[in-house]
Amino acid sequence: MSDIVLELRNVTRTFQVSQGLFRKKATLTAVAGVSLQVKRGEVYALVGESGSGKSTLAKMLLGLLPPSSGEILIDGAPIAAKNRVAVARRIQPIFQDPYSSLNPRKSIAQLIALPLVVHGIGSAAERHRKVLEMLDVVGLPRRLLNASPSQLSGGQRQRVAIARALVMRPEVVICDEPTSALDVSVQAQILNLLLELKRELGLTYFFISHNLAVVEHLADRVAVMYLGRFVEERTRAGLFAGPEHPYSRALLESVLTPDPDLGVPDTHLGAVFPNPLTPVAGCPFNPRCPGAVDLCRAEAPPLVRLPDGWATCHFAPHGAARTVAA
Amino acid sequence: MALLEVEDLVIDIPTAMGTLHAVGGVSFALERGETLAIVGESGSGKSLTSLALMNLLPKRVQRKAAKIAFDGQDLTTISQAGMRRLRGNRMAMIFQEPMTSLNPAFTIGDQLTEALLCHRKVGMKEATDRAVHLLEKVGITAAGQRLRQYPHQLSGGLRQRVMIAMALMCGPDLIIADEPTTALDVTIQAQILHLIADLKKEFGMAVILITHDLGVVARVADKVGVMYAGRLVETGTSRAVFKQPRHPYTRGLLDCIPVPGRTQPGMPLGAIRGQVPNLIGRLDGCAFRNRCDFAGPECAADIPLVRTGADHEVRCARLDATEVAA
Numbered sequence: 001m002s003d004i005v006l007e008l009r010n011v012t013r014t015f016q017v018s019q020g021l022f023r024k025k026a027t028l029t030a031v032a033g034v035s036l037q038v039k040r041g042e043v044y045a046l047v048g049e050s051g052s053g054k055s056t057l058a059k060m061l062l063g064l065l066p067p068s069s070g071e072i073l074i075d076g077a078p079i080a081a082k083n084r085v086a087v088a089r090r091i092q093p094i095f096q097d098p099y100s101s102l103n104p105r106k107s108i109a110q111l112i113a114l115p116l117v118v119h120g121i122g123s124a125a126e127r128h129r130k131v132l133e134m135l136d137v138v139g140l141p142r143r144l145l146n147a148s149p150s151q152l153s154g155g156q157r158q159r160v161a162i163a164r165a166l167v168m169r170p171e172v173v174i175c176d177e178p179t180s181a182l183d184v185s186v187q188a189q190i191l192n193l194l195l196e197l198k199r200e201l202g203l204t205y206f207f208i209s210h211n212l213a214v215v216e217h218l219a220d221r222v223a224v225m226y227l228g229r230f231v232e233e234r235t236r237a238g239l240f241a242g243p244e245h246p247y248s249r250a251l252l253e254s255v256l257t258p259d260p261d262l263g264v265p266d267t268h269l270g271a272v273f274p275n276p277l278t279p280v281a282g283c284p285f286n287p288r289c290p291g292a293v294d295l296c297r298a299e300a301p302p303l304v305r306l307p308d309g310w311a312t313c314h315f316a317p318h319g320a321a322r323t324v325a326a
Numbered sequence: 327m328a329l330l331e332v333e334d335l336v337i338d339i340p341t342a343m344g345t346l347h348a349v350g351g352v353s354f355a356l357e358r359g360e361t362l363a364i365v366g367e368s369g370s371g372k373s374l375t376s377l378a379l380m381n382l383l384p385k386r387v388q389r390k391a392a393k394i395a396f397d398g399q400d401l402t403t404i405s406q407a408g409m410r411r412l413r414g415n416r417m418a419m420i421f422q423e424p425m426t427s428l429n430p431a432f433t434i435g436d437q438l439t440e441a442l443l444c445h446r447k448v449g450m451k452e453a454t455d456r457a458v459h460l461l462e463k464v465g466i467t468a469a470g471q472r473l474r475q476y477p478h479q480l481s482g483g484l485r486q487r488v489m490i491a492m493a494l495m496c497g498p499d500l501i502i503a504d505e506p507t508t509a510l511d512v513t514i515q516a517q518i519l520h521l522i523a524d525l526k527k528e529f530g531m532a533v534i535l536i537t538h539d540l541g542v543v544a545r546v547a548d549k550v551g552v553m554y555a556g557r558l559v560e561t562g563t564s565r566a567v568f569k570q571p572r573h574p575y576t577r578g579l580l581d582c583i584p585v586p587g588r589t590q591p592g593m594p595l596g597a598i599r600g601q602v603p604n605l606i607g608r609l610d611g612c613a614f615r616n617r618c619d620f621a622g623p624e625c626a627a628d629i630p631l632v633r634t635g636a637d638h639e640v641r642c643a644r645l646d647a648t649e650v651a652a
Contacts, residue, residue: 049511049512049513049514050482050511051481153601154368183367183368183538184367184538184540184579184582184583185367185578185579185582185597185598186367187582187583188581188582188583188595188596188597188598189597191584191595192594192595192597195592195594196594210511210512211512212512212586213541213583213584213585213586214584216584216586216591217584217589217591217592217595218591218592236591240586250513251512251513253516254512254513254515254516255512255541255586256512256515256516256539256541256542256544256545257541257544257585257586257587257588258540258541258543258544258568258580258583258585259544259545259568260544260545260564260565260567260568260569261565262544262545263523263545263546264516264519264520264523264545264546265516266516266520267513267516267517269513269517
């Protein structure tokens with residue numbers, strides 16, 4: 001088995017958006033030429049604002065949306081060659097809101113067993129045994145087996161969602177903001193559980209979040225996405241020690257640690273909200289970048305290799321000799 | 327005289343199973359130009375407290391208070407008409423969900439000018455000018471054109487700014503903001519918090535900030551009240567509460583959150599064991615005692631807020647124990 005469990009090669013996804021009844025449809029590029037490699041057993045985090053294309057990317061990874069161009073590979077084999085069911089055996093999702101991601105009319109046992117039923121795995125007795133095992137794994141009491149989601153708290157529901165994702169023993173789990181709908185004390189419990197399960201079951205996480213404090217706690221590698229493109233991809237330690245892209249820097253500065261001696265940081269990002277339908281010339285980030293110069297408005301930035309990753313900025317790396325990838 | 331004085335606010339909700347004691351005796355005072363943050367998790371009663379101040383509680387919910395005085399006016403006995411004259415005029419509210427709190431059937435301009443036209447003797451022209459002025463103030467470009475747009479034509483960040491502008495239309499003395507930045511991206515969150523701070527300085531407004539985000543609280547609040555199960559368990563200046571938290575619940579909350587540079591990546595976060603107590607029926611003693619590591623027999627009695635510093639009060643019977651641990 002290869003070390004790379006998940007790979008994206010130049011993946012692009014476009015949508016045709018209606019501009020009005022009699023106007024021509026416009027092309028929205030939600031994901032533009034994204035390449036990445038996720039190693040087995042790693043937590044690969046994806047950060048970016050809403051509208052940056054994070055969720056579109058997640059949908060493509062789950063096989064729910066085909067890419068317009070480019071390739072997605074699992075264990076070196078293209079996802080396109082497999083059908084939805086085969087993909088779902090290897091990759092499972094945990095969604096943001098455990099209040100809407102669990103069918104309120106099913107029991108906890110039915111919810112957790114559903115993937116096994118869909119894939120036709122095991123007899124009813126074997127499935128029941130697996131469900132009990134999963135309840136133990138995620139730390140839910142067995143008496144909840146016949147409860148309905150409405151009887152559970154937010155944290156318990158998210159544990160059910162995790163059990164349902166893991167019952168198939170997937171290799172990769174796509175976590176789409178798994179704790180942002182939860183209270184802080186519950187968030188800590190779920191993050192602890194995710195880390196523990198990763199160690200015990202050797203899971204790989206593709207972790208989507210806009211909470212950078214959570215990403216810093218969990219991730220091994222971090223990709224920063226802006227308007228459908230990756231603008232920086234680094235090791236967690238490298239990115240948090242010295243972000244090279246001005247957008248990554250702004251995101252990091254926006255993290256509010258509970259320190260009463262500090263005020264609210266000024267990111268200097270400006271109020272200009274990017275319209276993904278009207279791409280700008282040069283660097284896509286230049287209208288919001290506090291350090292943009294004429295070069296940034298004229299030329300797209302190169303991909304600059306860094307010791308632990310890369311960034312796309314005319315000025316990266318700051319104050320060091322640079323090697324620009326051909 | 328304080329701008330707002332609340333004494334012994336009690337909120338009861340009759341349910342089929344008995345009375346739910348959502349808020350059990352909350353008292354605080356707020357000066358002009360001050361920011362008070364009320365922190366707590368879901369179900370702590372923080373949002374109900376804010377609705378109670380505005381007299382916006384649902385009909386079946388019962389509100390009792392020894393005193394609610396706004397700028398010398400007694401709000402416990404005020405008439406509906408009197409309350410309507412204050413609401414949206416001298417006290418305004420910024421609601422949590424910018425997606426649902428704006429009326430989709432009216433333009434931004436209609437909704438912005440409504441309060442001013444209704445409370446002040448001004449013409450349409452004057453009201454529109456003020457709306458444009460405030461939209462610019464909250465960082466919205468092309469404000470004149472925005473007035474003719476409908477909420478669905480704006481992004482989440484822009485809608486939240488419109489909500490803030492709307493609350494400011496009549497130049498209120500008090501703004502109650504319920505999770506004003508929770509639904510927003512971190513970069514926009516920083517901008518909105520800046521804006522609230524600037525406006526506070528400029529107009530001398532008092533702000534009550536309701537949130538569960540400890541980072542936001544530490545950075546913007548002058549005073550903090552930590553709420554648990556309907557009671558304030560710790561109050562004080564932001565410095566006192568964050569630098570020397572004395573209540574075990576406050577400490578637990580602070581240990582739960584990952585903080586870049588302080589928490590060790592990948593290591594378990596602090597967790598508060600157990601669950602929030604059921605608030606239906608009679609409640610005795612400290613509501614946190616069955617989740618607390620320091621709990622003793624004295625915690626079953628009613629516990630008053632104890633002054634532990636110049637601007638610091640804690641509702642805990644085991645202050646001796648939390649002092650040792652500090």
